[in-house]
Amino acid sequence: QLSEDYYGSSCPAALLTIRTTVATAVLLDRRMGASLLRLYFHDCFVQGCDASVLLDDTPSFTGEKGAGPNAGSLRGFEVIDRIKLLLELICPGTVSCADILAVAARDAVVHLGGPSWTVLLGRRDATSASASLANSDLPGPNSNLNDLLAAFSKKGLSSTDMVALSGGHTIGRAQCQSYRNRIYADTDIDGTFAASLRGDCPQGGGNDGNLAPLDASSPDYFDNSYFSGLLTHMGLLHSDQALYDGGSTDGLVRSYASNNDQFGSDFAAAMVKLGNLGVLTGAYGEIRVNCRAVN
Numbered sequence: 001q002l003s004e005d006y007y008g009s010s011c012p013a014a015l016l017t018i019r020t021t022v023a024t025a026v027l028l029d030r031r032m033g034a035s036l037l038r039l040y041f042h043d044c045f046v047q048g049c050d051a052s053v054l055l056d057d058t059p060s061f062t063g064e065k066g067a068g069p070n071a072g073s074l075r076g077f078e079v080i081d082r083i084k085l086l087l088e089l090i091c092p093g094t095v096s097c098a099d100i101l102a103v104a105a106r107d108a109v110v111h112l113g114g115p116s117w118t119v120l121l122g123r124r125d126a127t128s129a130s131a132s133l134a135n136s137d138l139p140g141p142n143s144n145l146n147d148l149l150a151a152f153s154k155k156g157l158s159s160t161d162m163v164a165l166s167g168g169h170t171i172g173r174a175q176c177q178s179y180r181n182r183i184y185a186d187t188d189i190d191g192t193f194a195a196s197l198r199g200d201c202p203q204g205g206g207n208d209g210n211l212a213p214l215d216a217s218s219p220d221y222f223d224n225s226y227f228s229g230l231l232t233h234m235g236l237l238h239s240d241q242a243l244y245d246g247g248s249t250d251g252l253v254r255s256y257a258s259n260n261d262q263f264g265s266d267f268a269a270a271m272v273k274l275g276n277l278g279v280l281t282g283a284y285g286e287i288r289v290n291c292r293a294v295n
C-alpha cells in the first residue's frame with residue numbers, strides 16, 4: 001500500500017530536499033554514503049522499516065542504538081536530522097523518518113555510482129524499538145553461509161536477495177574488531193591481503209576501532225568489485241567470504257563479479273523488497289517531528 005507519489009501534493013519538494021542533503025553529506029565525507037545505506041538495512045531488519053533505529057535512549061526507554069551490531073558503529077544520524085529539520089520547515093508533520101531513510105539510502109547508492117530504483121513511500125514511524133530484536137535479527141560478521149541464509153529467510157528474502165544485498169559491502173569500512181577473527185583464524189583468505197591488515201589490527205586486542213575498506217579495490221564507488229574480491233579470497237569479513245567458499249551461492253557471486261548490470265538490477269530489486277518489510281501505514285505509527293524521539 002506504499003506508493004511512488006505519496007508526497008506529490010503534501011510535500012512536493014521532499015525528494016529534492018533529501019537528494020541535495022545526501023549529496024552534500026557525501027561530498028563532505030564519501031563514507032557517509034555507505035553509512036546511510038547501512039542505516040536503512042539496520043532499520044528494516046528490526047521491526048521493519050519504521051525508523052525504530054533512530055530513537056535515542058531515554059531514562060525510561062532503551063532503543064536499538066546500544067545493541068551489539070549498532071553500538072559504536074552506526075553512523076549518519078546527523079544527516080537524517082538535517083533532512084528532517086528542513087522537511088519540518090517546508091511541510092511540517094508530513095514526511096516520515098522511515099521514508100527519509102529509504103530515500104536517503106537510494107540516493108547515497110546513486111551518488112556513489114550505483115543503480116537507481118523507485119522508492120515507494122508512505123511508511124509511518126514506530127513508537128517503539130527493540131534492542132533485543134536488533135541483537136537477534138541482524139547477522140554478525142562471523143556468520144557462516146547457513147546463518148546468513150537463515151537470517152534473510154526469516155525476513156522473507158531469498159538467497160539471491162541475500163547475496164545481492166551483501167553487495168552493499170562494495171562501499172564503506174569495518175572496524176578491526178569486526179574482521180580480527182577473519183585475518184587471524186580463517187584459512188580461505190589471501191595471504192598477502194591478510195598480512196597487510198594485521199599491522200593495524202593486533203591479534204591480542206587493541207586498536208579495535210581501526211578501519212579497513214570492505215571492498216579493497218574501490219571502497220567509495222558502488223560497483224561489483226566486492227564480488228571480484230571474493231573470487232580472490234579478499235572478503236574482509238568472515239561473512240563476506242562465506243558467500244564464496246564452496247557453497248550454494250558461489251555461482252551467483254561469479255555471475256555478479258562478471259556482470260555489473262545483473263548485480264545492479266538484483267540489488268535494486270532486493271532493496272525494494274527490503275523496503276517493504278514490516279511497514280506501518282494508515283492508522284499505525286505516527287509521523288515523528290524529531291526522528292530521535294516519539295511525539
Ligand code: HEM
Binds near residue numbers: 036214
Ligand atoms: C549479510 C549480512 C551482513 C553482515 C554480517 C554485515 C555486517 C557488517 C559489519 C560487521 C560491518 C562493519 C561494522 C563495523 O565494524 O563498525 C558492516 C558494515 C557495512 N554494512 Fe553490512 N552486513 C551485512 C549485510 C549488509 C547489507 C544487506 C547492507 C546494505 C544493503 C550492508 C551495508 C553495510 C555498509 C554500507 C557498511 C559500511 C558502513 C560504513 O562504512 O559506515 N550490510 N556490515
Ligand SMILES: [Ca+2]
Binds near residue numbers: 046
Ligand atoms: Ca526498524
